[in-house]
Amino acid sequence: MxxxxxxxxxxxxxxxxxxxxxxxxxxxxxxxxxxxxxxxxxxxxxxxxxxxxxxxxxxxxxxxxxxxxxxxxxxxxxxxxxxxxxxxxxxxxxxxxxxxxxxxxxxxxxxxxxxxxxxxxxxxxxxxxxxxxxxxxxxxxxxxxxxxxxxxxxxxxxxxxxxxxxxxxxxxxxxxxxxxxLKKENTGYVFNALLNPWLLAALDLVSRDVASPEDVDRSWKEVTAMPIGPFALMDYIGLETVWHITDYWAKKKNDSRAQQSADMLKEYVDRGDLGMKTGKGFYDYGRKM
Ligand SMILES: NC(=O)c1ccc[n+]([C@@H]2O[C@H](COP(=O)([O-])OP(=O)(O)OC[C@H]3O[C@@H](n4cnc5c(N)ncnc54)[C@H](O)[C@@H]3O)[C@@H](O)[C@H]2O)c1
Structure with missing residues (x-):
């Protein structure tokens, strides 16, 4: 066709x-x-x-x-x-x-x-x-x-x-x-192959209690002069989707640190805090978008 x-x-x-x-x-x-x-x-x-x-x-x-x-x-x-x-x-x-x-x-x-x-x-x-x-x-x-x-x-x-x-x-x-x-199959296509390791690194910093989501976003934005950090972006994507991806690959690669990040995301998902679409995720948006 x-x-x-x-x-x-x-x-x-x-x-x-x-x-x-x-x-x-x-x-x-x-x-x-x-x-x-x-x-x-x-x-x-x-x-x-x-x-x-x-x-x-x-x-x-x-x-x-x-x-x-x-x-x-x-x-x-x-x-x-x-x-x-x-x-x-x-x-x-x-x-x-x-x-x-x-x-x-x-x-x-x-x-x-x-x-x-x-x-x-x-x-x-x-x-x-x-x-x-x-x-x-x-x-x-x-x-x-x-x-x-x-x-x-x-x-x-x-x-x-x-x-x-x-x-x-x-x-x-x-x-x-x-x-x-794309010339051949690639996990994460082109953009997501760049994006996913970045989001995982951000989740790792918070799940190991190195820094807060706000401070991770602030350090990214202040140094790169970009308008959005990884946690605000995850709220935009939807935390259920981010959890599915993180959990799937953590299990597939038997990666305990990534699993810790997935488990942290699951707590948000279980509470119904799915990001902008429910009005709350890592940030509080005050109302449903
Ligand atoms: N959210 C993003 O930024 C984004 C970007 C690109 C691709 N994706 C991909 O798009 C897909 C959906 O993501 P989303 O964010 O729209 O999810 P979502 O949770 O907002 O929507 C998924 C919908 O699928 C429905 N559903 C569940 N099981 C079903 C079934 N068996 N048959 C028909 N409907 C069913 C659910 O009721 C829900 O309404 C995922 O594969 C995700 O990786 C998401």
Missing amino acids: KAEDIKKILIAGAGTMGRHIGFACVMNGYSVVMYDVKEDAVKKSIDSIRSKIDSTAASGLITREAADGVKENIVGMSDLAAATAEVDLVSESIPENPDIKGEFFGKLNGACPPRTIFTTNTSSLVPSMFADKTGRPDRFLAFHFHPGSKLVDVMPHPGTSPETVETVRRFSELIRHSPIV
């Missing part, structure tokens, strides 16, 4: 990233279905995307009439069979766990038309970990978004067809993003 033939997108996982990707797709003329196992997450995602469309109209970037048309192109569903009908491309943003993702892609393969391209927005896994589970490894790759940026990573696994790589690369341009096509 060529990128120009793509009409309908299924966003699987209606959380932080699903909303970001769903908004990008619907704003660029695609028909979008937001799917999640939780009905509440589906509803919240539709409300939040529709209100973002309204804000775009209010700021004068699109007309009120256009905004109303765009809002009609996005629907939410928690029934997988209904959500997958006539879908051309799936963008998956469910929890960062290869077993959960693998099981989901297995179900998706049974429900989607044969032509459908599957993509994962995983941050720290690689597509070959669950390519077989998709039942269509040639039409599967990682298509990874960076919140707050137009950069996207298009990362094939060894079994992805060149046609699928080109279709997803071109599709990313059609939703006005800026693609990097």
Whole structure:
């Protein structure tokens, strides 16, 4: 399938990233279905995307009439069979766990038309970990978004067809993003391969009680003159996602110091302090964002 033939997108996982990707797709003329196992997450995602469309109209970037048309192109569903009908491309943003993702892609393969391209927005896994589970490894790759940026990573696994790589690369341009096509699989793509060791070093300093999150952020910002430190960035990403990544790799590498950091993150997750989206993480934001 060529990128120009793509009409309908299924966003699987209606959380932080699903909303970001769903908004990008619907704003660029695609028909979008937001799917999640939780009905509440589906509803919240539709409300939040529709209100973002309204804000775009209010700021004068699109007309009120256009905004109303765009809002009609996005629907939410928690029934997988209904959500997958006539879908051309799936963008998956469910929890960062290869077993959960693998099981989901297995179900998706049974429900989607044969032509459908599957993509994962995983941050720290690689597509070959669950390519077989998709039942269509040639039409599967990682298509990874960076919140707050137009950069996207298009990362094939060894079994992805060149046609699928080109279709997803071109599709990313059609939703006005800026693609990097990786030459081979790499954990953390390009940017995250730089970012993840930095976040882990910051967590290590706090979990070993060397310094507070505020002081770690302050030392980074004052020396580099950058606007944000690692702990504020983790609050922005969402501490559940950061915990999933840290815990997975700590266990995989049998790394006791990284495990100590993961366990510290788990305390925040168990309290429901997930960062900006719940109003509290390492910092207190006073209200839900
Ligand atoms: N948050 C970020 O900054 C960021 C950036 C790039 C990539 N990612 C990746 O995107 C993915 C999702 O991250 P997020 O931050 O959006 O998470 P999130 O917790 O905000 O959202 C995940 C959603 O998936 C739903 N879900 C759970 N199991 C499901 C299933 N089996 N089927 C359908 N839905 C299911 C949950 O109900 C939830 O609404 C992860 O793989 C993460 O690594 C996150």
